[in-house]
Amino acid sequence: MNKVGIVGVGTTSFKARWLEKTYYELAYDAAKLALEDAGIDKKEVGGVVYGIYNEFFERQFMPDVYIHNYIGMGLKPSVRVATGGATGGAAVFVGWTWIASGLYDIVMVLGVEKATDNYNYTVGHPTPETLKAILFSGDMTFENPMGLTAAASYALPLIAHINKYGTPTEKQMAMVSIKNHKNAMNNPIAQSPKLLTVDDVLNSKMITYPFKFYDNCLYSEGASAIILASEKAAKALSDNPAWITGVGLSLDKAFAGERDDITVFTSSLYAGRDAYKMSGIKNPRKELDFAELHDAFTGAEILSYEAFNFCKPGDGGKLIEDGVVEMTGDLPVSPSGGLIGCGHAVGATGVMQTGEAALQVQGRAEKRQVKNARVGLVQSIGGPATAWTAAMIVERQDKIKGKVVKGSRAKAKAKVKAKAARRKR
Amino acid sequence: MIQDKAQWLEEASKKIKVPKELIEKAFKDELDGNPSIDAPLEIPDIMDITYKYTYGGISRFFREIRDNKQLYGTKCTKCGKVWLPPRINCNECYTPTQWVKLGSTAGIVTYTIVYYGTSVFFGKTPYVCAFVKVAGADTLIMQNIFMEDVKKARIGMKLTIQFKEHRNGDMGDFWFVPAQEEL
Numbered sequence: 001m002n003k004v005g006i007v008g009v010g011t012t013s014f015k016a017r018w019l020e021k022t023y024y025e026l027a028y029d030a031a032k033l034a035l036e037d038a039g040i041d042k043k044e045v046g047g048v049v050y051g052i053y054n055e056f057f058e059r060q061f062m063p064d065v066y067i068h069n070y071i072g073m074g075l076k077p078s079v080r081v082a083t084g085g086a087t088g089g090a091a092v093f094v095g096w097t098w099i100a101s102g103l104y105d106i107v108m109v110l111g112v113e114k115a116t117d118n119y120n121y122t123v124g125h126p127t128p129e130t131l132k133a134i135l136f137s138g139d140m141t142f143e144n145p146m147g148l149t150a151a152a153s154y155a156l157p158l159i160a161h162i163n164k165y166g167t168p169t170e171k172q173m174a175m176v177s178i179k180n181h182k183n184a185m186n187n188p189i190a191q192s193p194k195l196l197t198v199d200d201v202l203n204s205k206m207i208t209y210p211f212k213f214y215d216n217c218l219y220s221e222g223a224s225a226i227i228l229a230s231e232k233a234a235k236a237l238s239d240n241p242a243w244i245t246g247v248g249l250s251l252d253k254a255f256a257g258e259r260d261d262i263t264v265f266t267s268s269l270y271a272g273r274d275a276y277k278m279s280g281i282k283n284p285r286k287e288l289d290f291a292e293l294h295d296a297f298t299g300a301e302i303l304s305y306e307a308f309n310f311c312k313p314g315d316g317g318k319l320i321e322d323g324v325v326e327m328t329g330d331l332p333v334s335p336s337g338g339l340i341g342c343g344h345a346v347g348a349t350g351v352m353q354t355g356e357a358a359l360q361v362q363g364r365a366e367k368r369q370v371k372n373a374r375v376g377l378v379q380s381i382g383g384p385a386t387a388w389t390a391a392m393i394v395e396r397q398d399k400i401k402g403k404v405v406k407g408s409r410a411k412a413k414a415k416v417k418a419k420a421a422r423r424k425r
Numbered sequence: 426m427i428q429d430k431a432q433w434l435e436e437a438s439k440k441i442k443v444p445k446e447l448i449e450k451a452f453k454d455e456l457d458g459n460p461s462i463d464a465p466l467e468i469p470d471i472m473d474i475t476y477k478y479t480y481g482g483i484s485r486f487f488r489e490i491r492d493n494k495q496l497y498g499t500k501c502t503k504c505g506k507v508w509l510p511p512r513i514n515c516n517e518c519y520t521p522t523q524w525v526k527l528g529s530t531a532g533i534v535t536y537t538i539v540y541y542g543t544s545v546f547f548g549k550t551p552y553v554c555a556f557v558k559v560a561g562a563d564t565l566i567m568q569n570i571f572m573e574d575v576k577k578a579r580i581g582m583k584l585t586i587q588f589k590e591h592r593n594g595d596m597g598d599f600w601f602v603p604a605q606e607e608l
């Protein structure tokens with residue numbers, strides 16, 4: 001397989017409502033930003049992978065075909081990915097295969113979503129209609145009529161987990177909310193930068209037990225694009241490309257009642273395992289410098305620490321309590337603010353997170369820069385009860401060459417040697 | 426500017442099936458304000474489609490509920506696993522299943538309480554949404570549990586089935602409530 005680099009990143013602001021732009025106008029903005037960042041013309045793009053989740057959000061089936069036209073990519077190869085909340089991450093996964101296979105040298109991955117053109121006239125607000133649009137993704141015969149919501153879909157495994165381990169506690173979940181809202185204060189495109197206290201979160205309105213208002217991410221509108229490049233193209237375009245060294249994609253049983261263990265985010269476990277294996281990561285807790293996780297709900301972030309083997313099952317809550325996942329800790333999670341702080345523009349989210357990981361390892365993340373960020377994990381979750389996970393490992397250019405060290409020199413040397421040996425195989 | 430407001434509201438209401446007063450409230454600025462020619466213009470719209478949907482191979486499941494107030498699952502003829510929701514093929518053995526009668530009791534395996542639902546559930550919140558294991562089934566099925574105090578829901582709670590008086594042949598025809606001993 002060929003190496004896959006990231007040479008351009010472009011994301012619009014994530015906002016509650018982009019009244020002044022349609023979905024294809026937002027897509028254009030992200031495409032333009034990413035092309036400019038990569039320093040290339042649209043003519044140089046070999047093909048485009050679109051990440052767009054919900055037809056009822058966009059008020060359009062096959063929205064990708066109109067974007068492809070609108071951004072001037074006519075006659076180039078194109079495919080749309082729709083994997084629920086994991087749409088953005090899965091679109092990156094598909095784009096990655098287009099480069100890794102040697103088929104194209106330059107590929108754009110473009111995610112966009114506009115969720116709040118939905119409008120409920122009874123309450124004078126989009127949310128009940130947006131929820132309804134999402135719920136068409138629940139099995140229409142058996143699960144949609146039961147009033148399953150996106151939040152309930154996450155709460156069902158979470159409550160089983162709490163019943164088994166006693167964690168995460170509501171306070172631990174509140175701490176995740178505080179962290180992600182706070183991280184968003186360093187992100188100029190974020191929708192919900194805020195300083196909150198534990199009491200603010202615990203006293204906010206109950207939405208879906210045990211999630212209070214501040215435990216939830218918000219619907220966002222926005223677009224995000226990244227430019228992927230083959231090794232040859234990446235080196236020609238940039239002195240400092242980021243590299244996607246590992247990918248994983250897993251789809252668990254969508255009828256979650258058939259699963260062996262409902263307390264685990266098993267698709268994250270599997271996608272993570274594949275991504276770690278491909279990039280040679282054996283001890284993620286030590287080897288990862290940061291992660292952009294899919295914190296659709298606070299408790300989901302904590303269960304993801306466990307699924308990605310940052311700690312043992314049941315110990316996820318301790319990582320937030322001990323400050324490990326804070327910006328000041330040794331494994332900061334979601335420096336961007338994540339879905340809770342930056343926002344969840346569904347199809348754009350996983351692309352934005354991958355772009356963020358690239359900015360981090362390139363040292364371009366400005367105020368939210370993690371010191372000496374060399375290796376990051378990106379997670380994108382979607383589908384009923386976290387059925388889908390796409391996972392990506394994004395690494396720094398000189399980490400690949402083995403120039404940058406973290407910790408003792410001997411340890412770093414051993415790591416470089418091990419990596420070289422793996423590559424020989 | 427909208428020329429004839431009454432006419433516009435009439436047509437909008439017919440198009441999106443929403444009362445005129447609510448549309449008028451939502452479009453107050455466009456109707457009564459004086460937005461500039463370049464201001465974003467919103468329109469009332471709807472995506473709507475009707476069906477005559479077939480349940481295919483699991484039709485009997487809904488007929489048994491509708492006509493006989495009886496819950497059925499399907500049993501794999503090879504591995505013996507009992508599926509609920511039913512499926513006419515076992516996805517593990519790639520073998521056909523056969524219909525088996527299930528019990529009228531169940532237990533909560535995991536649950537949540539929904540305080541904020543979709544527009545379809547207006548007036549029904551808070552409600553309990555749970556995965557339950559029905560007596561005789563090997564898989565879990567998603568259910569709403571109807572109970573006075575939703576905060577009393579807990580994992581392991583014993584349940585008993587109830588059927589709607591006028592049944593339509595859909596999942597709304599039956600539900601579970603806490604068993605007598607839980608009250």
